[in-house]
Amino acid sequence: xxxxxxxxxxxxxxxxxxxxxxxxxxxxxxxxxxxxxxxxxxxxxxxxxxxxxxxxxxxxxxxxxxxxxxxxxxxxxxxxxxxxxxxxxxxxxxxxxxxxxxxxxxxxxxxxxxxxxxxxxxxxxxxxxxxxxxxxxxxxxxxxxxxxxxxxxxxxxxxxxxxxxxxxxxxxxxxxxxxxxxxxxxxxxxxxxxxxxxxxxxxxxxxxxxxxxxxxxxxxxxxxxxxxxxxxxxxxxxxxxxxxxxxxxxxxxxxxxxxxxxxxxxxxxxxxxxxxxxxxxxxxxxxxxxxxxxxxxxxxxxxxxxxxxxxxxxxxxxxxxxxxx
Amino acid sequence: xxxxxxxxxxxxxxxxxxxxxxxxxxxxxxxxxxxxxxxxxxxxxxxxxxxxxxxxxxxxxxxxxxxxxxxxxxxxxxxxxxxxxxxxxxxxxxxxxxxxxxxxxxxxxxxxxxxxxxxxxxxxxxxxxxxxxxxxxxxxxxxxxxxxxxxxxxxxxxxxxxxxxxxxxxxxxxxxxxxxxxxxxxxxxxxxxxxxxxxxxxxxxxxxxxxxxxxxxxxxxxxxxxxxxxxxxxxxxxxxxxxxxxxxxxxxxxxxxxxxxxxxxxxxxxxxxxxxxxxxxxxxxxxxxxxxxxxxxxxxxxxxxxxxxxxxxxxxxxxxxxxxxxxxxxxxxxxxxxxxx
Numbered sequence: 001x002x003x004x005x006x007x008x009x010x011x012x013x014x015x016x017x018x019x020x021x022x023x024x025x026x027x028x029x030x031x032x033x034x035x036x037x038x039x040x041x042x043x044x045x046x047x048x049x050x051x052x053x054x055x056x057x058x059x060x061x062x063x064x065x066x067x068x069x070x071x072x073x074x075x076x077x078x079x080x081x082x083x084x085x086x087x088x089x090x091x092x093x094x095x096x097x098x099x100x101x102x103x104x105x106x107x108x109x110x111x112x113x114x115x116x117x118x119x120x121x122x123x124x125x126x127x128x129x130x131x132x133x134x135x136x137x138x139x140x141x142x143x144x145x146x147x148x149x150x151x152x153x154x155x156x157x158x159x160x161x162x163x164x165x166x167x168x169x170x171x172x173x174x175x176x177x178x179x180x181x182x183x184x185x186x187x188x189x190x191x192x193x194x195x196x197x198x199x200x201x202x203x204x205x206x207x208x209x210x211x212x213x214x215x216x217x218x219x220x221x222x223x224x225x226x227x228x229x230x231x232x233x234x235x236x237x238x239x240x241x242x243x244x245x246x247x248x249x250x251x252x253x254x255x256x257x258x259x260x261x262x263x264x265x266x267x268x269x270x271x272x273x274x275x276x277x278x279x280x281x282x283x284x285x286x287x288x289x290x291x292x293x294x295x296x297x298x299x300x301x302x303x304x305x306x307x308x309x310x311x312x313x314x315x316x317x318x319x320x321x322x323x324x325x
Numbered sequence: 326x327x328x329x330x331x332x333x334x335x336x337x338x339x340x341x342x343x344x345x346x347x348x349x350x351x352x353x354x355x356x357x358x359x360x361x362x363x364x365x366x367x368x369x370x371x372x373x374x375x376x377x378x379x380x381x382x383x384x385x386x387x388x389x390x391x392x393x394x395x396x397x398x399x400x401x402x403x404x405x406x407x408x409x410x411x412x413x414x415x416x417x418x419x420x421x422x423x424x425x426x427x428x429x430x431x432x433x434x435x436x437x438x439x440x441x442x443x444x445x446x447x448x449x450x451x452x453x454x455x456x457x458x459x460x461x462x463x464x465x466x467x468x469x470x471x472x473x474x475x476x477x478x479x480x481x482x483x484x485x486x487x488x489x490x491x492x493x494x495x496x497x498x499x500x501x502x503x504x505x506x507x508x509x510x511x512x513x514x515x516x517x518x519x520x521x522x523x524x525x526x527x528x529x530x531x532x533x534x535x536x537x538x539x540x541x542x543x544x545x546x547x548x549x550x551x552x553x554x555x556x557x558x559x560x561x562x563x564x565x566x567x568x569x570x571x572x573x574x575x576x577x578x579x580x581x582x583x584x585x586x587x588x589x590x591x592x593x594x595x596x597x598x599x600x601x602x603x604x605x606x607x608x609x610x611x612x613x614x615x616x617x618x619x620x621x622x623x624x625x626x627x628x629x630x631x632x633x634x635x636x637x638x639x640x641x642x643x644x645x646x647x648x649x650x651x652x653x654x655x656x657x658x659x660x661x662x663x664x665x666x
Binding site: 273 | 497531533554
């Protein structure tokens with residue numbers, strides 16, 4: 001069996017160094033294999049973006065100081081690695097696309113300048129030809145002219161494709177995507193996801209795909225990790241998690257998404273709201289909102305492996321034996 | 326193409342009068358409503374010839390992507406902006422002709438709920454005052470009646486009475502949106518104008534808010550106009566759907582039919598882009614293509630022809646009229662009463 005590309009163990013991120021400081025992430029562990037796309041799905045405040053930023057050690061100094069655990073990139077711990085070495089990994093081996101392309105691009109530099117900067121770092125020689133090729137790869141029409149354009153002259157969808165071209169300029173092995181399609185219109189999101197799939201295949205990349213949208217996860221991910229209040233509550237292959245969600249949170253969240261296929265009389269709801277950082281309950285963080293909760297749930301839930309690769313942290317897995325057969 | 330739509334009634338065209346409102350007196354309706362903005366380089370037609378009606382007890386969905394004119398429509402319906410052609414009618418009378426008392430009645434009957442409850446609630450007012458202000462402004466209720474009404478509407482949206490003494494900053498996004506809905510309900514409106522009311526909410530909160538709105542529709546017979554970019558939400562909330570592209574209605578029909586058997590290629594593309602939370606969903610036959618053209622310089626003929634997989638010569642040349650079919654209305658050269666050509 002191949003080794004994981006990225007292996008995170010017991011990653012805890014606190015707001016500051018003190019042991020009783022509120023935690024944003026609480027003992028998160030996950031593995032990402034080469035070429036695999038893992039979806040991190042959760043509501044706002046679940047810690048999914050902090051997890052993505054931690055992988056490149058891009059969190060703020062307060063959070064970096066409060067970070068414990070291990071993030072092994074091809075065996076080396078990113079958390080303890082010297083800055084020199086980390087600089088070589090950022091962009092070259094691990095790259096990132098964020099939600100708002102206007103915040104990622106420099107508004108006063110042309111697209112060509114920004115793209116060529118990344119290509120130069122990647123050791124490319126004929127920069128203008130390479131930049132043109134990079135723009136063609138992300139389906140930008142008349143790339144030669146577009147190189148002279150500025151970010152404000154482009155649509156949101158086009159900007160996000162430029163950002164991907166820059167992110168891929170150094171041929172990374174892992175692309176971290178943090179809600180890259182949230183700001184895009186539905187028809188543009190659809191096309192961007194198709195593009196990402198093509199790029200993933202062409203570059204043999206792994207992806208860590210952060211989103212709140214189960215529809216996006218279903219479209220692009222191989223595996224999914226569901227996050228709630230700073231923890232991964234359930235993880236498994238996408239087909240398995242969607243067909244047989246076993247954590248009460250995953251199950252209830254999937255059920256509450258409206259569908260174009262049918263209109264129920266009322267949507268099943270999860271009462272209450274996710275807890276804020278610093279106000280998370282003891283034991284299983286979901287228990288105050290959980291329909292299946294019992295007195296046990298005030299204790300940290302056990303980790304169960306239901307089937308190979310499908311694990312959850314829960315006292316009361318929602319199994320339906322008749323569906324398993 | 327041999328004019329396949331000869332047998333169809335073509336609505337609206339310059340010769341025919343605008344379509345009358347559907348059965349039942351409309352609370353709010355638009356007649357060939359248009360709004361053009363003067364911009365550098367000419368006129369920007371944000372909205373053109375939109376005819377629709379909100380009747381008691383019904384829920385109408387308006388669907389389209391950014392730049393299609395959803396917000397302009399909402400502003401015109403709220404009389405926050407004046408149309409450059411056509412009219413918005415309140416109970417049969419154009420908004421511009423309403424007398425002062427009639428205008429007050431309109432303001433009471435038509436209430437908005439906006440997308441972002443962080444900007445739609447005053448941070449300095451306690452919830453009681455946020456909800457009571459429109460009531461005290463009318464001058465028709467006593468202090469005690471107003472206090473009772475505040476508690477009543479808070480309970481209708483699932484909040485307790487003690488919420489009234491707190492500030493918006495003490496609440497989460499979902500609770501704030503409930504407060505915004507409570508404020509809209511306070512004056513006993515007949516129609517709620519909901520502009521993307523759940524788009525900024527988390528998934529688990531969206532379902533809560535949508536259920537509250539559905540309760541209000543059913544329990545109080547409240548009419549709603551639901552503006553959204555998301556077909557799935559509209560399917561849940563609405564009886565009828567109007568799909569808008571670049572300021573024009575391209576299709577309209579019952580929500581269930583629009584979301585399963587769309588006529589217009591743009592509706593089909595929107596449906597394909599509403600990604601189902603199901604990895605086993607079959608691939609779509611009509612994937613969305615291309616980008617939204619500039620509304621300043623819209624394509625000739627059918628504005629969708631630049632992105633349409635089924636476009637023909639006629640689509641580039643002639644703008645298709647919105648025609649009646651047994652399934653609703655559609656503006657497409659390729660669709661006839663019988664179906665696809």
